[in-house]
Amino acid sequence: MTLEEIRSEIADHQPSGPVGLLSNAEKDLLIERSFLGLYRWYVSRSQKTRNWNPNTDYDWRNMRTDHSEKLNTILEGFFAVEQYVPDYVFKFLQVIRKSYGRSHFHIRWGSEEEKHSDLWENALLFSRFRTPEWIEEYKYALRENEYELPWDNPMHMLFYTVIQERATQVNYLNTGLILTGKHFDPYFANDVDPVLAKGAQAIAIDEAAHYNFFLEGARLYLYYYPAQALEALYDVIKFFAMPAGAIIPGYDKFAEVASAAKIYGPREHITDVLDIALANLGVEGRRALLKGIKRMRLVPTESGEMRDTAGMLDLLDYAGVEKKVQQLFGRVNKFEEQTGHADISPLIFVPSGLS
Ligand SMILES: [Fe+2]
Numbered sequence: 001m002t003l004e005e006i007r008s009e010i011a012d013h014q015p016s017g018p019v020g021l022l023s024n025a026e027k028d029l030l031i032e033r034s035f036l037g038l039y040r041w042y043v044s045r046s047q048k049t050r051n052w053n054p055n056t057d058y059d060w061r062n063m064r065t066d067h068s069e070k071l072n073t074i075l076e077g078f079f080a081v082e083q084y085v086p087d088y089v090f091k092f093l094q095v096i097r098k099s100y101g102r103s104h105f106h107i108r109w110g111s112e113e114e115k116h117s118d119l120w121e122n123a124l125l126f127s128r129f130r131t132p133e134w135i136e137e138y139k140y141a142l143r144e145n146e147y148e149l150p151w152d153n154p155m156h157m158l159f160y161t162v163i164q165e166r167a168t169q170v171n172y173l174n175t176g177l178i179l180t181g182k183h184f185d186p187y188f189a190n191d192v193d194p195v196l197a198k199g200a201q202a203i204a205i206d207e208a209a210h211y212n213f214f215l216e217g218a219r220l221y222l223y224y225y226p227a228q229a230l231e232a233l234y235d236v237i238k239f240f241a242m243p244a245g246a247i248i249p250g251y252d253k254f255a256e257v258a259s260a261a262k263i264y265g266p267r268e269h270i271t272d273v274l275d276i277a278l279a280n281l282g283v284e285g286r287r288a289l290l291k292g293i294k295r296m297r298l299v300p301t302e303s304g305e306m307r308d309t310a311g312m313l314d315l316l317d318y319a320g321v322e323k324k325v326q327q328l329f330g331r332v333n334k335f336e337e338q339t340g341h342a343d344i345s346p347l348i349f350v351p352s353g354l355s
């Protein structure tokens with residue numbers, strides 16, 4: 001190889017576009033390093049603040065045994081959805097196994113979801129709504145069906161989990177209204193239950209932590225890969241369905257009761273899930289997203305790839321996303337200064353060069 005050829009080879013591998021733009025390899029490294037730091041921070045916080053136990057932390061003998069039919073249907077639905085935790089973990093890990101931060105986080109995530117499953121099982125058992133034999137049979141029937149991921153790539157799954165965790169949290173927060181006597185519908189007036197209210201609250205707090213982890217991760221992609229990330233978000237919103245809904249026997253009844261009770265239905269999905277998640281992601285709104293994506297699709301670069309900048313800044317509050325990403329780097333860095341990791345390999349913010 002001549003020197004000239006080597007020079008041209010090197011030039012070919014330089015990032016294209018204006019000076020200051022990061023190559024994909026550099027972006028990927030930054031994203032991966034951020035996930036690692038975020039995972040370290042998350043585990044520490046999870047162990048310190050949310051280390052509850054579904055069997056020993058609750059006064060199950062004092063849980064009420066005379067709940068309304070509709071509340072029992074809702075609890076049974078939660079139990080069913082959380083029954084697929086092994087699938088959620090196993091299938092998801094296959095997609096993200098190459099990322100240390102994401103895959104290790106996911107195992108921790110699974111250990112928290114596993115407790116949700118245990119808690120709802122206790123709720124069904126101690127409510128006396130179902131016999132232990134019935135519950136065993138139902139579990140068996142549920143596991144006959146296998147959950148499949150809605151998407152087969154890490155970026156789509158990241159955005160999916162942002163929406164899904166928020167939806168789950170909304171479900172549990174609204175159920176908490178029934179359990180604490182704050183629900184609008186007098187039908188549930190006799191469903192106040194301090195034992196279960198405590199459980200629903202612990203789970204809702206976990207779901208908020210999950211949502212935040214995925215949200216931080218999603219912002220990294222929106223910052224470093226805005227066009228691809230917005231496309232993924234668009235796809236996810238367009239085809240969103242709650243996990244396992246299609247494979248749970250009797251799911252329709254649960255969905256109907258939950259929707260009528262304003263626990264979670266199409267209306268809550270739009271106002272309490274999508275609007276909130278999009279605002280947190282720095283996207284200007286559902287309509288703008290749909291319109292912006294359409295426009296973006298019309299402006300590919302010469303190489304046929306999506307342009308990263310054009311048409312993007314009016315759809316995404318890019319400066320806001322950058323600020324949040326910087327805050328994340330700062331938070332991780334502060335944590336890693338405490339642990340000593342920052343002495344050896346500090347997480348340093350690098351601007352995308354797109355703003
Ligand atoms: Fe959960």
Ligand SMILES: [Fe+2]
Pocket residue numbers: 113165168206207210
């Ligand atoms: Fe969760």
